[in-house]
Amino acid sequence: MPEPRPDPGLRRTQRAGRDRSDDDVLVAPGYLAGSAYCGDDAFVPLTHHYWHDMSDEMGNFYVTTMGSQLRIAYVPEASELMPDATALWQIRCRTDLHAPPTWTAAFTDETPPEIVAAVTAALDADVTAGRWDDEPYRERDDHPEMVWEVLRAARWQITVDGWHITATSPDRLARLEYRPPSSFGGHTVARDEAWRARILAVPDARRALWEADFHSATPAHLVAAFATALADPAPVSRERACVPRECHAHLRPLKPNAPAAPRAAAVPTPRDLARARAARGPALTTVSVPRWSTTTRPPAVAAPAVTPGPRR
Template identity: 35%
Template sequence: MRKKQRHGWGTGDQAEQHYLVQPRTLAGGGDLRHITEYLRAAGWTDKSQVGGPLVFASPDTTVRVGYDPFVQPGGWTISGRATAAQDAWHAFLGQRTPVEIVAGLTDALAGPRSAHAPNAWAPLVQQNWSVAREPHFTATSPNSDSWVQWRQEDDGPPYWWAGAQTEQGRSWSANFTSTTPLHLVAAFTSALADPAPVMRPLGHVPPSNRITTRSASVLPSELRDWQQNRIEAGLAVRVQRPRATPGARPPQGWDRARSAGKLR
């Protein structure tokens, strides 16, 4: 099983040039398998068609994760259908969103949900993102290249908006409906604010004066081991997944009020 799972991550053991990139928000899309192999190992069903977009369905079929690079603007579409305990919700993340940031959300989808209501702003504040309350509640990264915003325009519905930009313009953006479960938004903001660098192979580092890189020689066997760790983490989630039990529906508007609430 291990040999089969590792197939395709690399062959031979000649050192290859990679780069550690900071900030991670500007590192470019990355390897999709960082997300898909984890979901597959966690028990999600791969419904992708050969030559078409990627589509994964959760074990209980209530959530779908898709990636479509063949349309404009292309990217990740993640949707949860309405259940007795949760309104329908949708999230879209552009195709240049770093996979490590998308995985913050998709890993949380695959794992157990906390009984406590998280504060989605807390991971940003802990990493010294600045906060402005007008005209929209906004957190901005220390280098001013990335943001998270809770927006409501005129009489339209509120929504989460996040993204990053370089001196060349917008790198990517993400939108979440106000009904998106807060633990997913918090998982996304936690991955977004993480100061740790991410790794990209030679030729896959976006051109920008706003990023810093550190060269690293990496053996294919090391890459396979790192990816195998992701697979094993997904398998652990599958083993630990509790049986689904009916839950009480939260009061109407609770998510909206909490997400727009004050920092704590």
């Protein structure tokens, strides 16, 4: 019997237990929160003992099932184990270690790990229930209706153009497209990346903030898990420095009721100083202070009163 995996919640506990700084913020919608420069959250849901993990000297991290039929990889650097990796996160399913993938999923750099975690949690549930270890699971092209049901419930707009289906978020910053394999002349034309999500920092941006792709044979319930996380309105916490600069308009303080940081004292005016002197009662005479100065001059010794001469 394989050894139980170390508690995958350990890294999350360590991260959650760190001291919160004044720079911690909430980001809503969560798909604009950025990657957080850490892949831990995507691996936390993998609790079943059937998973095995490893890392390399480049900082890449891999989790596989015992027979390597399922592999989840975090590859921030060039990887000898996955030399053809196309994105930061890679998920692959195959019949055995040396067979080509039957389906794949990929998520680019700024994908929030919480969204990847929704897919890995669904994979862990499949492994726990034994659903993944059969041929239909690895070669199935489910009907995508369950994905659209999730997004319709979240008030996304669904449009259909022939076989091309697109769901767009209410703020027009997120889009999920589906282009199934096509048939021409009785021959099926495969479309490897049937599902594609594009997230924009501003509407109609020409460059995507991040993207995700799913092969046409990816079980639809995994794509539905991704869509559920994508449409989740709950904000995500981040350190401000981790949030892409173009998304800073979507930030708000982590603790809205916390006292504001003290501001620098305003430069006192002569009237301010006069009121302060009056409040203290009779005192030695001081000369006036220019408005642009924040310091008072040393008090002058009181002189006998004299009758002022005519003003010039």
